[in-house]
Amino acid sequence: MVFVLERLFNPESIAVIGASNEKGSIGYTIFKNLLNSFKGELFAVNPNHPEIQGKKSYRSIKEINREIDLAIIAVPAKIVPKVLEECIEAKTKYVIIISAGFSEVGNMKLAKELEEIAKKSKKMRILGPNCFGILNIKHNLNATFIDSSRTKIPEAGGISLVSQSGALGISLLDLIAKNRGGIAKFASYGNAMDISEVELIDFLAKDRDTSVIAIYIEGTKNGKEFLRALKEASAKKPLIVLKGGKFEETSKATLSHTGSLAGKAEIYRAAFKQAKAIEAENIVELVNFSRIIEKQPLPKGNRVLVITNGGGCGVIAADHAIKEGLKLAELSNSTKKKLSEILPEIATVANPLDLTGGANTEHYRAAIEAGLKDDNVSSIVVIALFALPSLNYELVDAFPKKPKKPILFIALDSASIKLIDKLETKGISCFTNIYEGLKSLAMLTEFAKSRSNR
Amino acid sequence: MVFVLERLFNPESIAVIGASNEKGSIGYTIFKNLLNSFKGELFAVNPNHPEIQGKKSYRSIKEINREIDLAIIAVPAKIVPKVLEECIEAKTKYVIIISAGFSEVGNMKLAKELEEIAKKSKKMRILGPNCFGILNIKHNLNATFIDSSRTKIPEAGGISLVSQSGALGISLLDLIAKNRGGIAKFASYGNAMDISEVELIDFLAKDRDTSVIAIYIEGTKNGKEFLRALKEASAKKPLIVLKGGKFEETSKATLSHTGSLAGKAEIYRAAFKQAKAIEAENIVELVNFSRIIEKQPLPKGNRVLVITNGGGCGVIAADHAIKEGLKLAELSNSTKKKLSEILPEIATVANPLDLTGGANTEHYRAAIEAGLKDDNVSSIVVIALFALPSLNYELVDAFPKKPKKPILFIALDSASIKLIDKLETKGISCFTNIYEGLKSLAMLTEFAKSRSNR
Numbered sequence: 001m002v003f004v005l006e007r008l009f010n011p012e013s014i015a016v017i018g019a020s021n022e023k024g025s026i027g028y029t030i031f032k033n034l035l036n037s038f039k040g041e042l043f044a045v046n047p048n049h050p051e052i053q054g055k056k057s058y059r060s061i062k063e064i065n066r067e068i069d070l071a072i073i074a075v076p077a078k079i080v081p082k083v084l085e086e087c088i089e090a091k092t093k094y095v096i097i098i099s100a101g102f103s104e105v106g107n108m109k110l111a112k113e114l115e116e117i118a119k120k121s122k123k124m125r126i127l128g129p130n131c132f133g134i135l136n137i138k139h140n141l142n143a144t145f146i147d148s149s150r151t152k153i154p155e156a157g158g159i160s161l162v163s164q165s166g167a168l169g170i171s172l173l174d175l176i177a178k179n180r181g182g183i184a185k186f187a188s189y190g191n192a193m194d195i196s197e198v199e200l201i202d203f204l205a206k207d208r209d210t211s212v213i214a215i216y217i218e219g220t221k222n223g224k225e226f227l228r229a230l231k232e233a234s235a236k237k238p239l240i241v242l243k244g245g246k247f248e249e250t251s252k253a254t255l256s257h258t259g260s261l262a263g264k265a266e267i268y269r270a271a272f273k274q275a276k277a278i279e280a281e282n283i284v285e286l287v288n289f290s291r292i293i294e295k296q297p298l299p300k301g302n303r304v305l306v307i308t309n310g311g312g313c314g315v316i317a318a319d320h321a322i323k324e325g326l327k328l329a330e331l332s333n334s335t336k337k338k339l340s341e342i343l344p345e346i347a348t349v350a351n352p353l354d355l356t357g358g359a360n361t362e363h364y365r366a367a368i369e370a371g372l373k374d375d376n377v378s379s380i381v382v383i384a385l386f387a388l389p390s391l392n393y394e395l396v397d398a399f400p401k402k403p404k405k406p407i408l409f410i411a412l413d414s415a416s417i418k419l420i421d422k423l424e425t426k427g428i429s430c431f432t433n434i435y436e437g438l439k440s441l442a443m444l445t446e447f448a449k450s451r452s453n454r
Numbered sequence: 455m456v457f458v459l460e461r462l463f464n465p466e467s468i469a470v471i472g473a474s475n476e477k478g479s480i481g482y483t484i485f486k487n488l489l490n491s492f493k494g495e496l497f498a499v500n501p502n503h504p505e506i507q508g509k510k511s512y513r514s515i516k517e518i519n520r521e522i523d524l525a526i527i528a529v530p531a532k533i534v535p536k537v538l539e540e541c542i543e544a545k546t547k548y549v550i551i552i553s554a555g556f557s558e559v560g561n562m563k564l565a566k567e568l569e570e571i572a573k574k575s576k577k578m579r580i581l582g583p584n585c586f587g588i589l590n591i592k593h594n595l596n597a598t599f600i601d602s603s604r605t606k607i608p609e610a611g612g613i614s615l616v617s618q619s620g621a622l623g624i625s626l627l628d629l630i631a632k633n634r635g636g637i638a639k640f641a642s643y644g645n646a647m648d649i650s651e652v653e654l655i656d657f658l659a660k661d662r663d664t665s666v667i668a669i670y671i672e673g674t675k676n677g678k679e680f681l682r683a684l685k686e687a688s689a690k691k692p693l694i695v696l697k698g699g700k701f702e703e704t705s706k707a708t709l710s711h712t713g714s715l716a717g718k719a720e721i722y723r724a725a726f727k728q729a730k731a732i733e734a735e736n737i738v739e740l741v742n743f744s745r746i747i748e749k750q751p752l753p754k755g756n757r758v759l760v761i762t763n764g765g766g767c768g769v770i771a772a773d774h775a776i777k778e779g780l781k782l783a784e785l786s787n788s789t790k791k792k793l794s795e796i797l798p799e800i801a802t803v804a805n806p807l808d809l810t811g812g813a814n815t816e817h818y819r820a821a822i823e824a825g826l827k828d829d830n831v832s833s834i835v836v837i838a839l840f841a842l843p844s845l846n847y848e849l850v851d852a853f854p855k856k857p858k859k860p861i862l863f864i865a866l867d868s869a870s871i872k873l874i875d876k877l878e879t880k881g882i883s884c885f886t887n888i889y890e891g892l893k894s895l896a897m898l899t900e901f902a903k904s905r906s907n908r
Contacts, residue, residue, distance in 0.1 A: 165765055174868055319698060322700075346555055389601055414605060415605060
């Protein structure tokens with residue numbers, strides 16, 4: 001069962017059933033995304049048109065007359081049973097049912113009908129229905145209806161994202177892209193009539209391209225297997241989980257959207273803890289935790305050095321560090337001595353290290369280098385207010401490439417945000433919000449500690 | 455004493471002592487900002503140059519030979535005593551000492567010297583030293599060294615901001631501007647050798663242009679007066695406060711930056727509560743709380759309606775609403791009936807109200823109107839994922855102008871962020887983060903409740 005989903009993410013042939021010429025429709029966008037991304041054989045299935053987006057259109061998947069690796073179904077709910085039967089007859093290996101309108105809207109009869117049909121094949125596997133598709137960035141596979149003119153798709157990287165909700169999956173991808181996180185694989189699994197989060201987690205745990213697994217889940221149908229999958233995966237790589245539907249009122253809401261009743265938050269929280277999965281409190285944390293753990297080395301302790309050119313900003317950053325369980329590093333005497341020779345006369349060598357309003361690139365470079373060399377420092381947080389005229393964009397040069405300790409840059413004003421792209425390329429994790437940055441660093445520190453205790 | 459600071463914020467004549475021709479210097483930027491903004495009489499004082507930025511330069515403030523309303527001092531610390539003496543001799547009314555290098559860097563001798571000089575005049579009032587200046591947007595007064603090519607200055611509005619830290623003041627202004635908040639007055643008061651937060655709060659409490667007071671404070675020198683000022687001000691208008699230096703370690707850090715030892719967080723927390731001031735946990739909250747309370751009407755209850763086109767987003771928003779103490783509104787039967795006639799067939803009329811992926815502007819309009827009319831609904835949160843192709847930018851038309859109930863828009867993807875400017879203009883408060891939006895709405899709801907209990 002281990003690599004059972006390998007071919008789903010790496011198909012050599014794809015048929016889009018419901019491929020369309022109507023701009024803005026789901027069938028149009030999926031087919032277009034595949035035309036633009038997929039290197040394998042691509043087929044359009046639509047009995048009403050001889051051609052779809054310039055490619056020959058088949059009347060049914062059977063008419064293609066060969067075994068297709070992956071069929072994507074984007075037709076109205078009531079037609080899904082018929083085309084699913086045809087997929088079985090055509091010996092299709094994997095099916096993604098994008099279409100909605102089944103158990104999640106209370107149409108249990110149609111949902112049941114689908115399940116009965118699915119039972120006819122022991123081989124064919126189904127993702128969905130009511131889902132958003134999959135991505136495999138390295139395989140150039142975009143089998144989703146993301147409109148790339150509206151939503152950013154992340155670059156290739158090590159985060160794989162599994163989302164029960166399609167819509168939230170889109171938001172998360174967009175947020176990951178905006179924050180320069182990199183994606184390996186993405187799957188939205190919707191009503192989970194066959195393939196569930198359990199199998200996806202099992203697959204991603206063994207997937208070489210995946211270094212971090214991020215999960216949005218509302219409710220599982222098999223708590224025992226879910227816990228087992230979480231445990232096994234987290235023994236191999238970090239897992240970040242966000243649970244939706246935490247209260248009785250919101251648990252009801254999940255029924256009408258993925259057809260699953262969300263379980264009690266406390267039970268899930270306990271399961272995450274037992275499995276050593278990291279729980280995020282909101283979608284921003286899910287993204288931040290994933291990208292910092294993907295990008296930064298693990299800190300060898302909890303002592304952070306805060307470097308700033310604005311006293312108040314240093315105070316606030318240090319407040320958040322301590323609140324989140326980190327400690328302010330006590331600089332060694334030799335570091336103190338060295339810095340006092342290099343830094344502006346007005347600056348006090350302390351932590352937070354306020355380089356004062358006159359600080360320039362050289363002062364920042366000296367401070368960062370000192371922090372990297374000092375064994376008392378586990379991680380470094382850099383804040384640079386660009387409102388102060390002594391700084392310019394050469395500040396990027398003050399940062400090392402791929403540092404051996406975690407370095408965060410916190411961009412607090414509009415001007416310093418312009419540094420983010422270059423800093424992220426160098427391996428620095430950037431934030432526009434002090435407390436989100438420090439909370440992410442605290443999570444990374446906690447993770448490093450739990451890892452070293454194993 | 456009441457309007458004692460009136461003339462500080464509304465001077466008719468200003469002299470900049472240390473005005474400079476050297477681009478990027480503080481004396482250059484302050485003088486340039488005033489040249490570009492101030493409508494009154496402006497004088498440059500710099501004995502080394504006959505002209506500053508095209509204006510005649512005086513050798514000293516005394517040479518101007520008239521009583522100046524406001525002198526701004528931006529010269530090296532050791533020269534400050536001399537020019538301060540001259541200000542007294544010239545009968546200057548207000549002085550802002552921008553210069554740093556006094557008690558905050560441990561130079562107590564120089565600090566003492568300044569205090570002795572200040573005592574010679576009973577009339578002249580001093581803001582600073584070690585501060586960032588003031589803004590009075592309606593009076594076209596920018597007496598700060600904000601470099602407008604680097605930092606955004608907010609438009610005119612009702613928020614007045616008092617910041618002990620200059621650097622954090624800049625970040626906050628930039629963040630307010632970025633989030634379309636409007637500013638009345640701004641003051642950074644630094645070491646507070648004369649004018650402190652107490653007088654500034656007293657003044658802003660009576661200032662007609664100020665509808666919300668936002669404060670960043672590390673420590674006060676007069677706790678009793680500070681509490682009195684907070685109490686009196688909060689009886690008149692909302693106060694949002696962020697305390698910096700909450701821990702022993704960070705309290706030490708404030709010493710070397712505004713020369714004041716920050717007091718214990720618990721004592722401040724208790725004082726804020728007693729004074730009915732609203733405490734923000736971080737700078738983003740300080741900005742969000744200020745702008746939502748400035749912009750939105752007070753809700754008549756705690757029952758929120760969540761409208762979305764993505765099920766998972768609705769679940770998450772509802773989770774945060776409940777977590778923050780809000781309740782999901784139970785729609786009236788007539789509302790339910792009306793909506794079920796208008797909304798997409800696939801949509802379930804519930805709360806969160808998931809209009810489903812096919813929702814368009816008309817569906818959003820119907821949902822928002824229904825929420826505004828239904829007495830069971832106190833406030834409305836709207837999420838629109840633009841990744842879904844059935845939406846376009848006409849969605850702005852679905853929102854009323856200046857609604858009678860609070861309406862929040864949460865932009866979850868890159869495309870929907872483009873709606874924010876137009877929606878803010880209509881009076882909708884926009885967020886790019888679900889939990890920050892819901893936390894702000896919860897704060898507004900709590901404030902409305904406490905207000906109605908008075």
